[in-house]
Amino acid sequence: MKKILVIEDDGLVRTVIKKQLETAKFKVETAENASKGIQLSQSGDFDLIMLDLNLPDAYGLEISNHLHQPFVVMTATVNDEIREIASEMGAMAFISKPFKIFEILDVLQTAIEKGAIKYKERKKTVASITTNNLESESLTQKNEYIMISIGCLLADFKVSQREAFNRIKNTAEKQGISVEMVASRIVKEYENKISS
Template sequence: MKKILAVDDEPSILTLLKFNLEKAGFEVITTEDGWEAISLIQTEKPDLVLLDLMLPSIDGMEILKKIRQEKNNVPVVMLTARGEDLDRILGLELGADDYITKPFLIREVVARVKAILRRTIGNVYSEEDETIQIGDLLIHTERYEVYLKGEPIELTPKEFELLLYLAKNRGRVLTREQLLNKVWNYDFMGDSRIVDVHISHLREKIEEDPKQPRHIRTVRGLGYKFEDRNEEQSL
């Protein structure tokens, strides 16, 4: 049974989340306190965190920052009453996997939680592990592991999914809309900036020079293409 940690300072929202997520088959832990949330993430090791942005003791952005600084790649879905683009983009840049604005439909929350866990955790422990080798980059598709020149690369679940989809479609130009649909599995409110943010994160982690990427190339006016430029130059 997958474990969800829900963090919100509104008891009614926690009650709603707990009831519906448990009904959907999840174990649910709740807290109204941000500092306790940090402790629970360390001790309970949840499979996913639903994290309110506005908390009284320490806000959700700071909690998310601490999670990622500790190299913890647990999927995080931000919950907020705010709708400003700046807050959404900041959360994504800090490593959030998804973003839901209040008031929300509870069935939407449950659906997104299921989708994220199905894609990021479902096959991690499969014994059959396909690998994709592109230049110095090695991707273990089932183990969710990436190596660059033999060294492990730490990716968030969403960064891994994006990299894997790009690699499986090597050589093809993929639009931002295609990536939103295939990697996030829904139209992210028409906001393709989420793709650009995650592409930037990937480049920082897998490219020797993110400003002159070897693998993830921008196709102006269209989207992105995954390739190995060193390989092409040697042909």
């Protein structure tokens, strides 16, 4: 029996997805926010995570680096830019809400199979987030830094939102640090620039 973690803030939607998955013979655990989702991911042995993009304490994709299992993205807001960014952040698939479980069973199974291969090595290298990390700087604050830093780059360089995000992501990869840390630096540099 495959095990799935559903990270979804809407209680009704969370319950419906859980029941549908259990009907399809999956074992299911749920989390109502990013913080709990990260904790469950790091302490559990899931085959797949279904990750909602709009969580109360973080934008879903911003926690993707802290998840220990492959994930698929769920959202009611569908556009090509979100799909591309989700793919670049490691999403195995993109699921439009609302959905019926029988419509996405093939998607989930493929994501589980591909994810098992992809995450075999990643599982060894992903750094754990401790409770202290979460308390010292909330996921909401990190998400705000990313959104604000994209705005700073838009203002300074007149680039598209996608190009701004790519610049932040590429810098993080080159320097071996988190996207949030790069975003935080950009915001601080921009604040210093406008105050001088």
